[in-house]
Amino acid sequence: xxxxxxxxxxxxxxxxxxxxxxxxxxxxxxxxxxxxxxxxxxxxxxxxxxxxxxxxxxxxxxxxxxxxxxxxxxxxxxxxxxxxxxxxxxxxxxxxxxxxxxxxxxxxxxxxxxxxxxxxxxxxxxxxxxxxxxxxxxxxxxxxxxxxxxxxxxxxxxxxxxxxxxxxxxxxxxxxxxxxxxxxxxxxxxxxxxxxxxxxxxxxxxxxxxxxxxxxxxxxxxxxxxxxxxxxxxxxxxxxxxxxxxxxxxxxxxxxxxxxxxxxxxxxxxxxxxxxxxxxxx
Amino acid sequence: xxxxxxxxxxxxxxxxxxxxxxxxxxxxxxxxxxxxxxxxxxxxxxxxxxxxxxxxxxxxxxxxxxxxxxxxxxxxxxxxxxxxxxxxxxxxxxxxxxxxxxxxxxxxxxxxxxxxxxxxxxxxxxxxxxxxxxxxxxxxxxxxxxxxxxxxxxxxxxxxxxxxxxxxxxxxxxxxxxxxxxxxxxxxxxxxxxxxxxxxxxxxxxxxxxxxxxxxxxxxxxxxxxxxxxxxxxx
Numbered sequence: 001x002x003x004x005x006x007x008x009x010x011x012x013x014x015x016x017x018x019x020x021x022x023x024x025x026x027x028x029x030x031x032x033x034x035x036x037x038x039x040x041x042x043x044x045x046x047x048x049x050x051x052x053x054x055x056x057x058x059x060x061x062x063x064x065x066x067x068x069x070x071x072x073x074x075x076x077x078x079x080x081x082x083x084x085x086x087x088x089x090x091x092x093x094x095x096x097x098x099x100x101x102x103x104x105x106x107x108x109x110x111x112x113x114x115x116x117x118x119x120x121x122x123x124x125x126x127x128x129x130x131x132x133x134x135x136x137x138x139x140x141x142x143x144x145x146x147x148x149x150x151x152x153x154x155x156x157x158x159x160x161x162x163x164x165x166x167x168x169x170x171x172x173x174x175x176x177x178x179x180x181x182x183x184x185x186x187x188x189x190x191x192x193x194x195x196x197x198x199x200x201x202x203x204x205x206x207x208x209x210x211x212x213x214x215x216x217x218x219x220x221x222x223x224x225x226x227x228x229x230x231x232x233x234x235x236x237x238x239x240x241x242x243x244x245x246x247x248x249x250x251x252x253x254x255x256x257x258x259x260x261x262x263x264x265x266x267x268x269x270x271x272x273x274x275x276x277x278x279x280x281x282x
Numbered sequence: 283x284x285x286x287x288x289x290x291x292x293x294x295x296x297x298x299x300x301x302x303x304x305x306x307x308x309x310x311x312x313x314x315x316x317x318x319x320x321x322x323x324x325x326x327x328x329x330x331x332x333x334x335x336x337x338x339x340x341x342x343x344x345x346x347x348x349x350x351x352x353x354x355x356x357x358x359x360x361x362x363x364x365x366x367x368x369x370x371x372x373x374x375x376x377x378x379x380x381x382x383x384x385x386x387x388x389x390x391x392x393x394x395x396x397x398x399x400x401x402x403x404x405x406x407x408x409x410x411x412x413x414x415x416x417x418x419x420x421x422x423x424x425x426x427x428x429x430x431x432x433x434x435x436x437x438x439x440x441x442x443x444x445x446x447x448x449x450x451x452x453x454x455x456x457x458x459x460x461x462x463x464x465x466x467x468x469x470x471x472x473x474x475x476x477x478x479x480x481x482x483x484x485x486x487x488x489x490x491x492x493x494x495x496x497x498x499x500x501x502x503x504x505x506x507x508x509x510x511x512x513x514x515x516x517x
Contacts, residue, residue, distance in 0.1 A: 051366065074284045074368035082366045088359030090296065092303040097296065104292035105367040145363070 001028040003065075004153055004184045005050065010059035012045050012208075019045045021208040023059070032175070032185040034195040036269065037205035038279065043188035044085055046205075047157050050186070051082050063153070078106060081151035081183075083159055087142040091131035095122060095141055098130060099148060106149035116144045119174035121167055135162045143171060147178060154178065156187040160194060172198050192270040202269065206277040216269055223272045225265035232258045239265070285376075289369045293377025297351065301381060306432065310347055311389060314339040318393035331450070333474040335393035336411075340470075341447040343386040344418030345425065349435040352378060352426025356514075365515055375511065379419045386415060406480050413496040414473050420503035421446070427507070427514040446470055469499045 005027035012020040020042045027033040035043050048054040050061060052068060061068040064079065089098050099113045117123045120140035130138060139162045146154060159175075160168045175198055179185055189195055195202050196216050203213040212219065227246070230238040230253055238253070240246040253259050267275070274280060301307055318335040355361035355378070364374050390411060394401060401407055421442060429435045449465050456462055465471060476492035 053362075053366070074286075074370060077366065077368040084362065084366075086359045087363055088361075090300055090360055091358065092300055093296070097299055101292050101296045102363075102367065105289050105364075105369050107288070107368075 001030065003027065004029040004063070005033075005186065006060070006062040006065075007050075008060040010046075010049065010061065011057050012042075012049060012054065013057045018208055020049075020056075023205075023208070023210050025203055025210060025213060027184060027186055029184055030179070030182060031200040032179050032187065032198050034199035034202040035186070035188040035205055036190065036192065036195050036202050036273065037188070038190055041205045042208040043205055044157055047082075047084065047155050047186070047188060051080065051155055053084075078149065079152045081146040081149065081154040083143055083146040083154075083156045085157045087145070089130045089138060089141055089145075092129065094127050094129055095133070096126040098141060099145060102145050102148055108149045112148060112150075116148050119147065119170070119177070120144045121170045136164060136167060139163060140167065140171070147174070150178065150181065151183060153184045153186065156185065158189055159187060160189075160191065168194070192268060192273065196269055204273055204276060206273075206279070211276050212272070219269065219272050220266040223267050223275060225267070227265050229263045229265055231260045231263070233260055234258070284368075284370050285372055286369075289373045290377040290380065293364070293369070293374065294380045297378065297381040301385070307347055307350060310350070311343055311385060314342045314389050315392050315396065318396040322397045332399065333470075333477055334450075335397040335399060336390055336477075337447060337450075337470045337473065339386060339389040339393045340411075340414050340418045341443060343389045344382060344415055345422035345442065345446075346435065346439055347385065348379065348382040348419050348422025349425035349429065349439055350432050351382065352423050353429040353432045353435045356426070356429070357431045361515060371508070371511065375423065375508075379423065382419060382422065383415055386418075387411070400481060402477065402480050403484075406486070409493075410473055410476055410480075410496070413493070413500050414469060416500040417469050417496070417503045418446075420500070420507040424503070424507040424510045427510045450474075467495060469496055472496050472499075 003026040005025075007026070008024050010020055010023045011018070023042075023046070035046060037043050045054065049056050050063065050068070064076070090101075095117070096113065099116070100110070102108075103110055103113055114123065114126075117126065120143055122137060122140055122144065125133065125137065130141065133141065139159075143156075143159055146156065156175075160171055163171060172194070175185060179198075185198075187199070199216060201213065201215050202219070204211045214222070226243075227239050227241050228250070230240060230250065232238060232253065238249075240249050250259075250262070270280070314335065317338050321335055352361075355364070361374075369377070393399075402410070425435055425439045425442065429438050446468060447470070449468060450471060453462065453465055456465070466475075472492045472495045476489040476496070479488050479492070480486070
C-alpha cells in the first residue's frame with residue numbers, strides 16, 4: 001500500500017536538548033497509526049514537524065509523496081486536519097459560529113457541521129457559547145473542527161485526553177467511521193487502551209527514539225509470556241508453562257473437570273512499553 | 283500565494299460577531315469619540331492639535347484595537363487554528379485587519395462630526411486616511427504579534443502611543459532643531475500638514491512630499507509586520 005507519510009532520519013534539537021533522535025517510519029494510506037509515549041517523549045514535536053509548524057534539525061519528511069517544505073499551501077492544508085495539544089476556540093462565540101468559520105475556510109457545506117457534531121455528540125450544543133462548555137466538550141469541538149472537512153490525513157495529538165469513557169467511545173466510533181471512509185489517521189496518545197482499540201500499527205517513542213514499531217497484535221505475540229493461566233472451579237488461578245510438562249498438567253486439570261477457563265498471558269501495550277523502556281506510559 | 287475573498291470574509295464575520303461580545307474592545311472604541319467631545323470644547327490653531335481627533339481614532343482604534351484582536355488570537359491559541367487552515371498569510375492579515383479598518387473609519391467619521399472638523403473632499407480624505415490606516419493597522423498587528431496577552435499590548439504599545447499619538451503635544455518641550463525636525467516626519471504630523479495644506483490650496487501637487495513620507499511609513503510598517511508575523515505567529 002502507498003505511503004502517505006515517509007519520515008527518514010528525523011532529528012530535532014532545541015538548544016542542547018535533543019527532542020527527537022534519528023527517527024524513521026512510514027504511514028500507509030488508510031491506516032490508523034499511533035505514536036505512543038509518555039509526556040516529553042517527542043510526540044508533539046513530531047506532529048508539529050509533520051504539519052509544518054516546526055522545522056526539523058535534520059532528516060527528511062514526505063507527505064503525499066512530496067517533500068513537506070514545498071507544499072504548505074491552501075491545497076495541501078485542505079487535505080489534512082490537525083488537532084494539536086493547544087488548539088484554541090473562540091470562547092465568546094457559539095459552537096456553530098466556531099465551526100461555521102472553518103466550514104468557510106475549508107469550503108465545506110454547512111450540512112457537514114451537523115454531521116460532525118453528531119459524531120462528537122454535541123448536536124444539542126450548537127447555540128451554546130464555547131466558554132460555557134466543559135473541558136471535555138471543548139475538546140470535542142476542536143476535534144469536530146479537525147474532522148469537519150473529512151481530510152485525507154488527520155493528525156490528532158492526544159485526542160481523547162480530557163474525555164470520559166462514554167464520549168471517548170463516541171470519538172473512537174467516529175474516528176473508525178472516518179477511517180473507513182478513507183481518512184488516514186496519525187495519532188499520539190499515552191492511553192494504551194486507545195491505541196489497542198483503534199490503531200492498526202503503533203510506534204513506541206521513548207526519549208526521542210522509536211523503540212518498537214509494529215501492529216498491536218504482533219507486539220503482544222512477540223512479548224507474550226510463555227505460559228497460560230488456568231482458572232479452576234475453586235477460584236484458584238494456575239500459571240502453566242507452554243511445554244510438555246505444562247501440557248500434561250493442563251490435561252490432568254481438564255480430565256478432573258476442574259478447569260473453568262484457559263487464558264494465554266498476552267501483555268497489554270502498556271506492559272510491553274514498560275518492558276521495553278523501563279517506564280510507565282502515563 | 284492564494285487570495286480568497288470568501289476566506290477573508292469568513293475571518294471578518296467571525297471578528298465582527300466576536301467584537302459585539304467583547305466589552306474591552308467596545309470600551310476602547312468609545313475612547314476616541316469621548317476625547318473628540320472633550321476636544322471640541324478646546325480651540326487650537328496648531329494643525330496637529332486640530333486633527334488630533336482623527337489621529338487619536340487612528341492610533342487607538344486602528345492600532346490598539348488591532349493589537350488587542352491579534353494578541354487575543356495568540357493568547358487563546360486560535361491564531362494557530364487559522365494558520366493551520368487553508369487561509370494564506372495574506373488572507374489572514376487582510377481578514378484580521380478588515381474589521382478594524384471599518385471600525386476605525388466609522389470612529390473617524392463620528393469624531394470628525396463631533397469635533398466639528400472640516401472634511402476635505404472625499405478622494406483627498408480617503409487617500410490620506412487610507413495611507414495612515416495601513417500604517418496604524420500594520421503597527422497594531424505587529425504589537426499584537428509581539429504581545430503574549432491582550433494586557434501586554436498596553437505595555438508594549440505605550441511607547442508607540444506616546445510617539446505617534448502624543449509627541450506633537452510635547453513639541454513645545456523641545457528646542458533642539460533636529461528633534462523638532464524628526465517629530466515633523468512622524469506620520470501624524472505629515473498627515474496633519476497634508477490635510478491642512480489641502481484644505482487651503484486644494485491641490486494634490488502641494489502635498490507630494492507628505493504623501494511620499496506617509497507611503498514610506500506605511501510600507502516600512504507592512505514589511506516589519508510581515509517579518510514579525512513570520513517569526514512570531516506560532517509562539
